[in-house]
Amino acid sequence: MSPMLGTVTQILGLILAALLSGAIFDAMPWTISVALMGYLIWQLYQAHRFSKWLESSEPAQTPANERNDIWNHIYRQVYQIRRRSQRRKQRLSDLLERYETSAAALPDGVVALRSDHSIGWFNRAAGEWLGLGQRDLGQRIDNLVRYPAFIRYLQAERYDEQLKLVLPGRGDLVLSMQIIPYGGDQYLLVARDISQIHRMEVMRRDFVANASHELRTPLTVFAGYLETLIERFQDHPSLGPALIQMQRQTSRMRQLIQDLLQISRLETLEPGQRDNPVNVPMLLERILSETRSLSNGAHTIDSDEIDTGLWLVGNEQDLYSAFANLLSNAVQYTPSGGRVTASWQRVNGGCQFAVSDTGIGIPSQHISRLTERFYRVDPGRSSSVGGTGLGLSIVKHVLRLHQASLSIESVPGEGSRFICRFPENRTLSHKQDAVRTSDTGE
Amino acid sequence: MADTRGRHHISRQFDSELEDIHNRALVMGGLVEQQITDALQALVRGDVKACMTVIENDHRVNALEVGLDEDCTRILVRRQPTASDLRLVLTVLKTINDLERIGDQATTVARRALDLAEVERPRNQYIEIQRLGERVCQLLRNTLDAFARLDAEAALAVTREDAMIDMEYEGILRQQMTLMMEDPRTIRRSLDIIWSVRALERIGDHAKNICEYIIFLVKGKVVRHTSPEQMAQAVDTPRH
Numbered sequence: 156m157s158p159m160l161g162t163v164t165q166i167l168g169l170i171l172a173a174l175l176s177g178a179i180f181d182a183m184p185w186t187i188s189v190a191l192m193g194y195l196i197w198q199l200y201q202a203h204r205f206s207k208w209l210e211s212s213e214p215a216q217t218p219a220n221e222r223n224d225i226w227n228h229i230y231r232q233v234y235q236i237r238r239r240s241q242r243r244k245q246r247l248s249d250l251l252e253r254y255e256t257s258a259a260a261l262p263d264g265v266v267a268l269r270s271d272h273s274i275g276w277f278n279r280a281a282g283e284w285l286g287l288g289q290r291d292l293g294q295r296i297d298n299l300v301r302y303p304a305f306i307r308y309l310q311a312e313r314y315d316e317q318l319k320l321v322l323p324g325r326g327d328l329v330l331s332m333q334i335i336p337y338g339g340d341q342y343l344l345v346a347r348d349i350s351q352i353h354r355m356e357v358m359r360r361d362f363v364a365n366a367s368h369e370l371r372t373p374l375t376v377f378a379g380y381l382e383t384l385i386e387r388f389q390d391h392p393s394l395g396p397a398l399i400q401m402q403r404q405t406s407r408m409r410q411l412i413q414d415l416l417q418i419s420r421l422e423t424l425e426p427g428q429r430d431n432p433v434n435v436p437m438l439l440e441r442i443l444s445e446t447r448s449l450s451n452g453a454h455t456i457d458s459d460e461i462d463t464g465l466w467l468v469g470n471e472q473d474l475y476s477a478f479a480n481l482l483s484n485a486v487q488y489t490p491s492g493g494r495v496t497a498s499w500q501r502v503n504g505g506c507q508f509a510v511s512d513t514g515i516g517i518p519s520q521h522i523s524r525l526t527e528r529f530y531r532v533d534p535g536r537s538s539s540v541g542g543t544g545l546g547l548s549i550v551k552h553v554l555r556l557h558q559a560s561l562s563i564e565s566v567p568g569e570g571s572r573f574i575c576r577f578p579e580n581r582t583l584s585h586k587q588d589a590v591r592t593s594d595t596g597e
Numbered sequence: 598m599a600d601t602r603g604r605h606h607i608s609r610q611f612d613s614e615l616e617d618i619h620n621r622a623l624v625m626g627g628l629v630e631q632q633i634t635d636a637l638q639a640l641v642r643g644d645v646k647a648c649m650t651v652i653e654n655d656h657r658v659n660a661l662e663v664g665l666d667e668d669c670t671r672i673l674v675r676r677q678p679t680a681s682d683l684r685l686v687l688t689v690l691k692t693i694n695d696l697e698r699i700g701d702q703a704t705t706v707a708r709r710a711l712d713l714a715e716v717e718r719p720r721n722q723y724i725e726i727q728r729l730g731e732r733v734c735q736l737l738r739n740t741l742d743a744f745a746r747l748d749a750e751a752a753l754a755v756t757r758e759d760a761m762i763d764m765e766y767e768g769i770l771r772q773q774m775t776l777m778m779e780d781p782r783t784i785r786r787s788l789d790i791i792w793s794v795r796a797l798e799r800i801g802d803h804a805k806n807i808c809e810y811i812i813f814l815v816k817g818k819v820v821r822h823t824s825p826e827q828m829a830q831a832v833d834t835p836r837h
Contacts, residue, residue, distance in 0.1 A: 286742070294745060297620070297623070297624065297627075299742060301627025301630060303624075303627055303628045303631050323734070
């Protein structure tokens with residue numbers, strides 16, 4: 156039976172009873188109005204009971220009611236809705252709790268930041284490392300984590316970079332931090348403890364630097380004596396060639412040590428430490444003339460589209476070694492009669508230096524590993540041309556210090572193209588210079 | 598900023614101006630903290646390059662102070678703040694003054710470190726200076742944390758901590774005096790050491806001053822030149 160029908164039956168029964176008793180007592184209008192009034196009061200009472208029940212926070216039970224009327228139906232429906240929402244709430248809070256306990260147990264530190272950099276939530280590791288407490292929720296993080304490097308990182312909004320932060324006074328803790336934007340204008344600050352890795356890195360770097368440094372002195376002595384010996388025994392049939400070979404290898408070793416020292420020096424630097432405006436066109440002119448003398452007329456070395464008004468913010472000495480390395484590589488890996496072309500120009504979003512050659516090329520599987528130290532595509536060939544295997548490593552480090560990227564395109568047998576791209580904020584225009592030199596140059 | 602002022606102004610702009618000077622005072626504090634830490638490291642390790650960096654960076658502290666000073670004055674003139682807003686502006690004004698002096702003390706330490714890097718290192722490798730210095734750094738960190746959180750209790754705790762620094766300072770002073778009497782050749786080094794620990798001790802005093810301003814800001818009571826008991830009482834009583 157539907158609740159509608161139940162209610163209709165109730166009313167019909169009531170009217171029938173009123174009519175009947177009205178007929179018996181001969182007071183029809185009175186009995187009907189009393190019955191209707193009674194019905195109204197009862198309905199109001201039901202409504203009151205319902206609102207009371209809704210107010211009670213514990214919807215454990217529907218009031219026992221076996222009647223099949225509209226009220227009972229409402230009770231049942233509301234009861235079901237409340238049960239459903241309660242179960243959903245429970246499920247959500249379980250989920251949230253599970254999430255929070257697992258995030259709190261993470262070995263990494265996590266801080267959720269709002270758009271104004273105020274702290275929304277953080278886990279245990281982050282609280283411990285950064286000295287945050289529960290009362291700091293809603294505080295701006297840069298008010299409590301005040302390291303200038305951190306504040307710079309927070310304001311720079313370069314979220315693809317990571318920040319290495321040495322926390323003094325906290326047991327030499329070294330953190331690697333990264334900010335990840337999510338959900339529109341919120342940020343997640345993730346911190347990792349890299350103290351161990353940092354210590355090992357420092358040890359390795361110190362070792363390489365010290366070992367190279369210690370090797371340099373004995374080699375200098377060797378080289379000195381070899382020179383005198385060669386002067387005396389140059390024409391000796393068996394000693395002469397041996398001594399010359401020794402001298403060649405000694406100078407190669409000295410070059411190697413010099414490169415290693417340079418790499419370990421570059422590794423310790425951070426971008427922006429020793430930057431000055433660099434006149435790249437002039438620098439390139441110098442490097443090109445040096446490359447020509449290295450090639451000794453065996454190759455055509457020319458420049459193509461050198462933007463004479465384009466300067467760069469960076470370190471001249473470092474840029475010199477990077478560009479010179481790329482050009483000498485091109486000469487070394489290009490057979491006689493080949494062509495090496497350098498270019499320096501503005502491109503979308505910055506500027507680029509590129510070296511193209513018509514050399515032997517590099518098989519594609521080697522390209523991604525080229526900048527590793529001592530990585531050689533063809534071991535036999537590389538040592539015959541006399542490289543140290545560190546050139547591209549140096550290039551990579553120099554580019555890192557200039558926030559630049561290196562890309563390599565190559566077709567085996569046809570040639571290669573090495574491209575260094577520098578970001579827009581490092582480029583400088585010297586318009587007047589450009590006009591003057593192009594006038595005289597034409 | 599944890600808003601103990603509890604209400605907002607009709608002018609949102611004013612709110613954000615007040616918040617901005619508070620934040621920037623803390624940024625300046627962070628820079629000063631870094632300067633002391635670097636100066637201390639430079640001294641203990643005898644690192645000449647680090648000394649030079651600290652000395653060169655001092656102008657950045659000064660520039661921050663000048664900028665903040667101007668902005669505080671501008672707020673005073675244009676907004677004519679009252680009650681807790683006025684206290685905030687005044688506190689920032691005084692705090693940056695002390696922070697700037699702390700920055701100067703850091704350069705003093707760095708300059709002494711330059712001299713000390715040239716002479717022979719003592720047997721204990723400046724361990725006593727390092728300990729004192731770390732205590733001072735911690736003190737300043739707690740001070741600025743209290744300023745960030747507007748936490749009068751924490752500020753009170755720092756003013757008590759300062760007494761420990763004074764004691765350690767005196768200990769080092771006595772030790773150096775004994776050394777000078779034993780061997781007059783060490784007088785030059787000892788004097789440099791005394792100068793630098795003196796600078797560190799002064800930093801503790803400046804931090805204590807800042808804490809007194811914080812109590813003034815939060816509780817509205819002037820606690821300068823009062824006994825520790827009076828100070829504690831001022832912090833305990835709620836503000837009307």
